[in-house]
Amino acid sequence: MFIQTQPMSDPDSLRFLPGQPVLPGTVMKMADRSEAVTSPLATALFDVEGVASVTLGPDYIVVGKKGMAWDHLKPMLLGLITDHFVRGAPVIRSGSPAREPETEDPLATAVRHALETVIDPELGYNIVGLGLVYAVAIDKDGTAAITMTTTTPGCPATNYLRNGAYQAAVGVEGIDDAEVVLTYDPPWEPEMMSQEARAWLGF
Amino acid sequence: MHGVALSRWTMSYFAAALAALMAAEVLMAAGYGFPSAPLRAPETLLLVHLVAIGWLSLLLCGALFQFVPVLVARPLFSNMLPLPTLVLLLAGLVALLMGFLQLGGALGAWPWLLPVAASLLAGGFMLALYNLGRTLWAARPLPLPARFVAVALVFLAATIALGALFSSAFAGLVTSDALLRIAGEGVGLHAVAGIGGWLTFTAMGVSYRLLAMFMLAPETDGSRPRAVFGLGTAALGVAVLGGVILVVFDMPSGLALIAGGAAGLAGIALYGADMAMLYRKRKRRVIELNSQMAAWALAYFFASIALALILIGLGVFYDHIGAVVFLLAFGWLSGLGLAKLYKIVAFMTWLECYGPVLGRMPTPRVQDLVVEGPARKWFVLYFLSVLAATAALLGQHILGFRLAAGLMVVATALIAAHLVRTRRLAGIGLAGGVRRPHLFLPGPEPAQP
Numbered sequence: 001m002f003i004q005t006q007p008m009s010d011p012d013s014l015r016f017l018p019g020q021p022v023l024p025g026t027v028m029k030m031a032d033r034s035e036a037v038t039s040p041l042a043t044a045l046f047d048v049e050g051v052a053s054v055t056l057g058p059d060y061i062v063v064g065k066k067g068m069a070w071d072h073l074k075p076m077l078l079g080l081i082t083d084h085f086v087r088g089a090p091v092i093r094s095g096s097p098a099r100e101p102e103t104e105d106p107l108a109t110a111v112r113h114a115l116e117t118v119i120d121p122e123l124g125y126n127i128v129g130l131g132l133v134y135a136v137a138i139d140k141d142g143t144a145a146i147t148m149t150t151t152t153p154g155c156p157a158t159n160y161l162r163n164g165a166y167q168a169a170v171g172v173e174g175i176d177d178a179e180v181v182l183t184y185d186p187p188w189e190p191e192m193m194s195q196e197a198r199a200w201l202g203f
Numbered sequence: 204m205h206g207v208a209l210s211r212w213t214m215s216y217f218a219a220a221l222a223a224l225m226a227a228e229v230l231m232a233a234g235y236g237f238p239s240a241p242l243r244a245p246e247t248l249l250l251v252h253l254v255a256i257g258w259l260s261l262l263l264c265g266a267l268f269q270f271v272p273v274l275v276a277r278p279l280f281s282n283m284l285p286l287p288t289l290v291l292l293l294a295g296l297v298a299l300l301m302g303f304l305q306l307g308g309a310l311g312a313w314p315w316l317l318p319v320a321a322s323l324l325a326g327g328f329m330l331a332l333y334n335l336g337r338t339l340w341a342a343r344p345l346p347l348p349a350r351f352v353a354v355a356l357v358f359l360a361a362t363i364a365l366g367a368l369f370s371s372a373f374a375g376l377v378t379s380d381a382l383l384r385i386a387g388e389g390v391g392l393h394a395v396a397g398i399g400g401w402l403t404f405t406a407m408g409v410s411y412r413l414l415a416m417f418m419l420a421p422e423t424d425g426s427r428p429r430a431v432f433g434l435g436t437a438a439l440g441v442a443v444l445g446g447v448i449l450v451v452f453d454m455p456s457g458l459a460l461i462a463g464g465a466a467g468l469a470g471i472a473l474y475g476a477d478m479a480m481l482y483r484k485r486k487r488r489v490i491e492l493n494s495q496m497a498a499w500a501l502a503y504f505f506a507s508i509a510l511a512l513i514l515i516g517l518g519v520f521y522d523h524i525g526a527v528v529f530l531l532a533f534g535w536l537s538g539l540g541l542a543k544l545y546k547i548v549a550f551m552t553w554l555e556c557y558g559p560v561l562g563r564m565p566t567p568r569v570q571d572l573v574v575e576g577p578a579r580k581w582f583v584l585y586f587l588s589v590l591a592a593t594a595a596l597l598g599q600h601i602l603g604f605r606l607a608a609g610l611m612v613v614a615t616a617l618i619a620a621h622l623v624r625t626r627r628l629a630g631i632g633l634a635g636g637v638r639r640p641h642l643f644l645p646g647p648e649p650a651q652p
Contacts, residue, residue, distance in 0.1 A: 118561055121553045122417075124568030152416055154276030156209060156269065156554055164561030171562070190419045190486040201419075202489040 003078055006191055008062070012052075014070060015191055016061045016077065018085050023056045023092070026135035026147075029186055030054045041084050041091050048076050055186060056091060058131065059194070062186075107174050108136045111144045114168040120150075121157050125200055127165065131192030134183065142176040144169040149188045158182065208278060209269070209554055211645035212285040214626075216265025217544060218643035219293060221619050223257025224537065228615055231592075231608035237525050238601050243390075245307035249300050254532055256296050256324065259402050260359075262540050264288065264331050266547065267352065267405070271335050274349040274412055275342035280334050288330040295323030302370070317370035328363050332356055347424050347432060351408020354436050358400020361443055365393040381451045392446040392456060398528070399467070400439045402536050403504075407435070407474055410497070413543065414478070418485035418494050427473050434470030438463040468508070475505055492575040496542035496582045503534025503589070510593075526596035533589045533611070541585065541618055549573050549625045555640050556628065564635040571631060578621045585614035 004017040028039065031053050036042035041061070042054040050068030054061065061081060065073055115133055116126040127133055127148065135147040146165055150158050162180045169178035190203070227250055230236060236250035265285075272279050298320035304310045306317075339345060339353050365385070371377050372386035385392075415422045442463025446456035478501050507530040514520040514527065549572045557566040588610035595603035624630075626642050633639065640646060 117565060119566060119568060121557070121566075121569045122550065123419075124570055152273075154273045156273060156551075157558065159208075160554060160558035160561050163559075164563075167562030169562075201487055203486055 003081055005074065005078075008189070008191070010064070012066065013062055013064045014074065014077075016063065016081055017059065018061070018081060020059070020085065022059055022061055024058050026058070027186060028056045030056075039092050040089055041081070044080055044084065045077065048073065048080065051077075057192060060191065105138050107138045107142075107172070108144075110172050111136050111138070111146070111169050111175060111178075114172045115146070115165055118161065118164040118168050120161065122151065122155075123201065125193075125197050127161065129194045129197040129200075130188075131194065131197075132161075132188060133165075138175070142174060144172070144175050144178040146178060146180045147183055148180060149183055151188050153184050153187075208272075208282065209551060210265070210272075210279065210285065211282060212289060213265040213269045214548070214551065214643045214645070216261050216268075216285075216289060217548065217622075219289070220258050220261035220265065220540075221544075221615075221622070223253055223261065223296075225612065225615055225619070227253045227258060228608055228612045232605050232612055234601070234605055238596055238599070238604055242525055245303045248306070249303035252296070252299055252303070254537075255397055255402070256292070256299070259532070259536055259540065260328075261289075261292060262544070263402065263405055264292070266409070266543070267331075267335055269547070269551070270409060270413075271338050271349065271352060274346060274352065274409075275339060277338060277342045280337035280341070284330050284334045288327050288334070291323050291327030291330065295320050295325075295327055298323055314374045318367075318374045318376065321367040321370040325363050325367050328359060332360060347428055348408045348412040350432055351404055351411070351435075354432075354439070355401050355405040355408065358396045358404065358439060358443065362393060362397040362401055365389050365396065369393070384453065385447060385450050388450050388456060389447065391460065392443050392450075394528070395439070395446075395460065395463075396443045398531060398536075400443060403531070404435060404439065406536060406539055407431070410478065410501075410539070411481075414481050414494065414497060417487075417546065418481065418490050419487045420481045420485040423477050423481065428477055431470050431474045431477060434466050434473070438465075438467030438470060441466065468512075471505070471508055475501075491546065491570070492573070492579055492582065493542045493546035495579075496545070496586075497539055499582075499586045500535055500538035500542055503530060503538055503586070507531045507535060523597055526593050529596055530589070530593045534586070534593070538586060538589065541615070542582070544622060545573065545578065545582075545618070548622045552626055552628070552640060555646070556637050560635055560637060567631055572625045572628065573621070574624075574630070578618065581614045581617040581621070585611060585618065588614055 002019060004019070006015040006017065008015055028042070030036045030039070030042050030046075033043065033046035036046050036054060039056065042056060045051050045054045045061075045063060050065050050073050051063055052066035053064035063073075063077055112128055112133065115136070116128045118127050119125060120127055120130055120132065123130060130151070132150060133146065133148045135145075137145045139145065146169060148162070148165060150161055162182060165180045166178045169175055169180075190198075193201070193203075230250055230253070235246055236244065237247040240246040268279060268285050298316060301310060302313075302317040302320050305313055335352070335356060339349060339356075342349065345353060368377065368382060368386050368389070372383060377383055377386060411423060411428060414420065440463075442460050445459030445462065449456045449459050482498065507527055510530060511520065511527045514523050520527075549569050553567075553569045553572055560566065588607050592604050592607035592611065595601075595607055623642065626640060628639050
């Protein structure tokens with residue numbers, strides 16, 4: 001298994017790309033160990049001295065540090081992440097609020113496919129591939145709860161994208177209503193794009 | 204507050220601005236104003252204000268009504284004010300141009316014309332300042348690009364104040380010795396406040412955000428951009444405010460310009476490093492035409508500064524100041540303006556037409572609204588024409604300048620034709636109730652979700 005790392009604009013954060021799904025369709029940001037109880041992977045990362053925050057994304061893990069040098073931390077984190085995925089251990093414990101990748105509701109998957117018809121006008125790629133859709137969940141009443149972001153706060157396309165996501169979701173059979181929530185926490189970064197989107201944009 | 208609305212009148216500002224640019228280029232090609240006439244001749248003043256107010260200021264005002272809200276992620280204070288602002292600015296511009304025609308003897312003697320023009324222009328710019336100022340004020344603390352705009356608006360106010368003073372003095376409405384001294388010797392300060400403080404400082408601030416957005420480059424908010432902002436603000440403050448104080452006390456304002464120029468040079472050098480870093484660290488390796496052409500404009504900016512330094516070193520700066528100002532106005536400010544227009548017109552047209560149907564039907568990309576290949580050669584022609592015109596000015600070759608200006612007319616007209624093509628959604632099938640937008644007037648009602 002080969003894990004890529006990418007530096008981020010914040011020098012105290014480092015992105016790890018294990019080359020396989022981590023938390024498809026959602027992003028979990030954990031500021032300390034108490035918030036990581038649902039994730040064995042995040043808990044293990046917090047056990048490493050110097051780790052201050054952990055974010056699990058669709059195909060990445062972002063680790064924030066405090067005080068320690070990356071030269072010291074990075075080998076330990078790489079070893080831990082490799083071991084976790086090689087063992088096939090779950091990213092999220094069964095029954096936890098955040099869904100496991102392989103158990104996503106088929107209706108949520110259908111909504112996600114529908115959202116792929118909504119393109120970001122500026123980048124010209126669909127909002128799912130760009131990593132703008134953080135989470136899709138379906139409640140018992142058939143309401144789709146979509147958590148998404150835009151590439152930049154204040155973008156004139158924001159309301160159109162939110163409305164477009166709503167329209168795409170309610171067009172899915174079995175979805176009666178949708179609630180689209182915009183968030184800028186975490187802020188979108190180009191690294192959140194899928195490999196296909198990156199390749200399409202010439203990264 | 205996450206999203207901001209489409210600015211309804213921005214496209215009208217752009218259309219008026221482009222018309223003014225083309226009119227100015229036609230006049231230059233026809234041999235009207237500098238270099239066919241002296242630098243301070245009424246004909247040259249007409250040309251300069253047609254470019255500075257008619258083209259560049261209308262372009263910036265229209266763009267700022269749309270992009271200040273983007274910079275601060277808050278709505279514009281008033282969406283009603285841009286229309287009366289535009290009407291006042293256009294009326295003031297027409298009156299001002301007529302005032303210069305009268306100065307040149309082409310019209311009868313109407314001494315009230317220039318003060319009326321100044322009042323109309325001041326009214327229009329004050330409305331713009333009020334609208335943008337209230338938007339920025341409500342968004343404090345401001346992100347760095349918005350702080351550039353805030354300072355630029357202060358220098359817009361200074362430029363208007365000096366211009367109003369000139370026209371009042373000309374009409375014999377000023378009696379104070381100090382004000383008369385400023386009116387007599389403040390033309391350089393008026394130009395520095397306008398070209399440097401208002402136009403260039405706005406362009407610098409907005410370029411930090413727009414280039415990062417369009418090229419997916421990391422936003423720069425570290426110590427170097429803050430130093431650019433600090434040095435630039437100090438440089439402009441020393442040059443303009445210091446210059447006015449020196450003139451009031453009957454001392455040469457050149458001292459303030461030299462002091463401000465030194466700080467300004469340091470700021471421009473750091474700005475150059477920031478722009479180079481934005482291009483180098485961009486995630487989007489294949490960049491769009493607007494970003495490619497913005498690089499030409501930036502290169503012309505630094506070239507004009509280098510040219511000024513060389514001319515100062517040779518002791519012939521004042522002999523060739525027209526060439527330096529021309530390169531700044533047409534290579535840097537107009538080049539950047541045209542490059543960004545190419546992007547912004549397509550982006551706003553897409554939002555107007557396809558934003559409301561997003562999620563209901565397949566939509567084209569913004570890039571589908573433009574054809575970059577054919578447009579590229581007109582941009583290249585524009586920039587090469589500007590270079591040739593600058594060389595002709597340096598060589599004092601009037602016919603060469605007029606020929607180069609003629610090529611600028613051709614290039615600008617063809618770039619404008621591409622913008623019209625984009626507005627007409629040429630080459631894109633209309634489906635699902637999507638309608639062609641008006642060319643430069645807003646639709647009957649805002650197309651907001």
